[in-house]
Amino acid sequence: MDFIFPAALNAISYGLLLFMLAAGLTLVFSLMGVMNFAHASLYMLGAYFAYSIARQAGFWVGLVAAPLLVAGLGMLIERHVLRHLHARGHIPELLFTFGLVLVIEEIVKLVWGLGAVDYRVPPELRGTLFEAFGTRFPMHKGFVILVALASLGAIWWLIARTRTGLVVRAALANPAMVESLGHDVGRIFTLVFGLGAGLAGIAGAVGGAVLVTEPAMAAHLGTIIFVIVVVGGLGSIKGAFIASLLIGGLESVLIAIDVRLSDLLMPLKGLSSGLDAVLALKASQLAPILPYLLMVAVLVFRPRGLFGEREV
Amino acid sequence: MMRLQLPRAGRSGYGAPAVGAGLALLVLLPLFGASRYWLVLGMQVWVLAAYAYSYQLLFGRAGMLSFGHAVYFGLGAFAAAHALNSRALAAMGLPVEMIPLIGMLAGLGAAVVFGFPSTRRAGTPFAMVTLGIGELVAACFLMFPGFFGGEAGISTNRAALGGWVAANYGAADRAYVLIALWALALGAMALWIARTPLGLLARATRDNAARLAFCGIEPSAVRFRLMLVAGALAGAAGALSTLLNEIVSVESVSLAMSANVLLMTVVGGPAHAFGPLLGALTLTLMQSVLSRFTHAWVFYYGLMFILTVLFAPNGLTGIVSDVLRNARQLGAGGMARRYGAPVAAALLAGLLAIGTIEIAFFRDEGIGAARVFPAWGAAGLSLGCLAALLWLRRSLRGLA
């Protein structure tokens, strides 16, 4: 118990951070059918923008301004590139966002350098929130949870309670219908893409300060959020939420468990010497591949994902 | 009886004799006294081209966008390394010329295992599954250092086995010929597959997989068979990379290696017979030659990829064949009148953009263009670049 509890809190904090990214990706995918490879790159830009703004104007200004910048950038990308590619199908869109990943990473390296930048939470967030089971829970992790809940709540309100949200929801269900009702579907696409990008920007502005802001941060998170979106079920926000916490928690839990596969399979001992290398692995060493195993398994056995309404 | 024009994938249109002569010249590069460096670069082009040909079967023919093709390439490379190091095989007298077959078998085996879960789906889900499988295998490499040599990889010696034709292939010129011939053979196999009934079905799955099913043909079975072929060819290409580098490490199965083949295929031209070769040549030149002049080479490469996706869906070979076709119609003078202004504008804009980037980013390092131009040069160049872009836009309007 003494380390399961902090591990659980960590998992929630990390899982919510992942969810901020996965939610935007899911939203964009369900509306436009575009799997935005560069979503994690927008997260990285959020962190770097926030870092640069924070150095001039302070952390809190950066926290607000950086996501707005990223959202604007996302809208520009949608408006001026993706929309034109849309006619040619999803593969060119996928290829374009993939190329964007490369280019954004290189731009970040050229502008901000190859190493990590010193982007940290401000002193007022550096303390301890509370102490339980002999471990301190740092305030900045609580802050992540707070920001994630607040921004997701705002998105929920926007979509569920406003007129624009109503049109967005209608467009999600049936874009042709919305078009025929005289709404500009193109504008809705741009808006939603900007919203997703903005969420990634917020996640970056917060995540970069709490974790680390470096050129590799996009690559590290990029594939994980795909796993989440697929495992949760493409297009399902609820699924993305559960999968975020699941994958976020998986790592913490596996690290906490000190078992080797050979211990689990004791009864089968002597089955095969060829498997020794596999059996000698500790659960924590399996942590990096488990999400991918999960993703492949889901796609093979339950293509809709855990909560998806339609097949991937 | 009516004559049907039968499907001919990969028609070059340049005249078979000319193409054959050109390829023969390339294979015999060592005879012209090319230095070891150029031979190694050449071998790299051949290896990457063979790899890209296998990918072209998936992406170019069947529209299967894989992000995990390095799995097959890498496993083929590892199998080849183990085969080269194996005493038993040496004792059995396995000639080094046959090493690519080992890689081919490994690639095929891997495709049997991983092909099934990935080819059940097409489109975006296929891309995601292949990405997941790619990450999975790459992560496994570091977990089982016994099999894969850990991060140091597995070293080998291509001269460890004797050959049928040459006594051994230690020397670069002999290795070059071996690798070039094998790569040509692999490329030819890939192009052959495109012309077979499987190739026809591949194009049909890309066009409309659901319709194919209603014709009585299971699209996932077509994809699976293609994956087997592409996996085997990629495995053989991986074995060629082992013969070239004499070391295999985790980078052979990495996401970067999977991305490379995608970039090469798209930039070269996803449907053209020479696309993979041109793509491999471009990547090698940028990676090994351009990278000596600027740190920003990856940026330029990524930018080139994006521009290709946006403006030249048929890749560089597409541009070349368009130009050749137009040249035949318009003649030299007509070409100059028609394309002179846009090409000049594009070149100028490109050069000025590169200059701007080099100065802006490498000021304090003092490399590349930043060494000659003063700091305000960047501002001037970027203005010039903007003007050139406007000119480009105007001249393109003139074209349309």
Add this chain to the structure above:
Amino acid sequence: MTRKFDRRHVLAGLGGSLALPALGARGWAQSPSVKIAQLEILSGGFALLGESNARAVEIGVEEFNARPGQAVKLEVQLFDSKGSAQEAQTIFSQVADQGVRYVTGGGTSAVVGSLIDAIGRYNERNPGKEILYLNHQAIDPDFTNARCSYWHFRFDPHVLMRMDALTTFLAVDKSVKQVFLINQDYAFGHQVQNGAKEQLATKRRDIKIVGEELHPIGRVKDFSPFVAKIKASGADTIITGNFGSDLVLLIRAANDAGLDVKFYTYYANALGAPTALGEAGVGRTRLVTGMDLNALNPRMQWIHKRLREKYPKIELFHAAYFDMIDMLGAAFRKAGSTDPRAVAKALEGLTIEGISGEITMRAEDHQMLAPLFVQTFGAADGVAIKKGIEGTNFGFRTEGRFKASETIQPHSCVMKRPG
């Protein structure tokens, strides 16, 4: 990337890929100096390390060449290995083509190992054109044990030599009772882990290893689960070979959770770690290093100052290159030649005065024996800690000095020598 090369061919560079390396070859041929090809990782995740190595060698060579009466000058050509064994092979073939006979570089053991192997094969196939590999950073013990090569010389104490210094120091500290080992899950991390276990078992049988963790390299974003585990294990000391962001994030998570343990590290003086340590690391973070920044000799002082002026962003945290350059110069003099065969022979058993004491190139395995320092993190006071590092007010105070003769470890190298 070669500086000279760039300057001559800027326009070609602007033109892009049309540039011909053949032009470069002519440029190099005019210079009478000994050429050394340096392969560093200048792009990707390890780029900062490669950049630091490149700049330090540049300044070290500048100082070497400027010495009065220096008969043989060195000329370094820098290449980006991109952290890829394959790419390293291509560069090597280019380098061999140009007639360069000395290769150096750091980076991952995959790259260095592939180069050592490639040079072995090349020298076998091309007698009379032998090439030497001068290793200034890859400290995998294998390179001077199981995989040792006559053409490879290592100028940096390897993992186990460093661990020996660290554990000797740790053994003296009676407050250490329970040790936790956390390392990156790859060759180097495994070596640190195993070395620590073996050496602690002989030096302090009463110390308990209460936990061992191997985590994927460069992929852990949040170390707090590990920290929670360390805390739960009751450890009072951590031994880690982590570097870069893996160390920075470990330290941050430990500080956040209020983990009160001693850190015994390999790289706490580099790549962001001092910044992350801050006040919380004072007095309880230890480091084994080959260089004492608080007691630099005049030569090193000049190099340090020059580096700070020329590349303010680059920190000096590694010094094996400077010993390497000096020893190479001494070997040229001893051999009366710059031919690698003669130089290799001359290097074997060569003893000179290095940057912080006597250094010897052991003939049997080509491992240099050099002094090591164990240092503790603290606030800069101008005396014991002369200056803060990485822009902080903190630095490392030297608490233990090991002479070269005190760092000797046995080796298992059976070297194949040319006939």
Add this chain to the structure above:
Amino acid sequence: MSASILSLEGVRLSFGHADIIRGASFSIREGEIHALIGPNGAGKSTLFHLISGRLAPVSGHIRFRGRDIAGARPSLIARLGLSRSFQQTSAFPSLTVAENLAIAVMGATGERGSILRTSAAMPAVWARVEALLGKIGLARFADRIVANLAYSEQRILEIGLACAGDPALILLDEPTAGMSRAETEEMVPVLRAIARGRTLVLVEHDMEVVFRIADTVTVLVHGEVLVSGPPEAIRSDPRVRQAYLGQSPEAAHG
């Protein structure tokens, strides 16, 4: 009366709480031309999707030549000799007309994509393609890329694809949709021609076409079979009039 080739028994399909097909039962005799009609949203195309395997029913049986094919894979159903066309032209747009037909023939002849010969070396397949081209009158477009064909030619190709494999039963989804009067007139003999020696089921909005060629007409309303019988009986059935009266004239005439 000849034997039933296809019969549906209590076929039911629902998405969430919405019932799309509420227990449809009817059977189709071998060799007849059977038309499915009904107002928009009656579930005609959905029924085609169920029969051809694109959708699987929640419950019920679909028997084709005595074998239950409910929920089977489309490719299997096609190999059993049941073929279909689509409302939207959905051939293989980047392939030539001949290649399109070749693929449909390959599916029927069991060609699974050999890699040991070129696709030119399939004499049996190409001979059948040539015959088909003649039959549907697209011979002069054999080498035309399908995407470049005119709309009505694409519709004809669609039908050619459906009968390429010489299936026992063909489902045609609105073969005359979007066609001009004249084009529709040209289509009627084509439909008669392909119906020779096999069973044809079509969904069709053009009532004139339906009553000219159909042997049996089944009327579907709200996912249920309203009535099934010969065209004359359907024409005079008051329930059918009732069902169509609420609809706009376009719905009744397509």
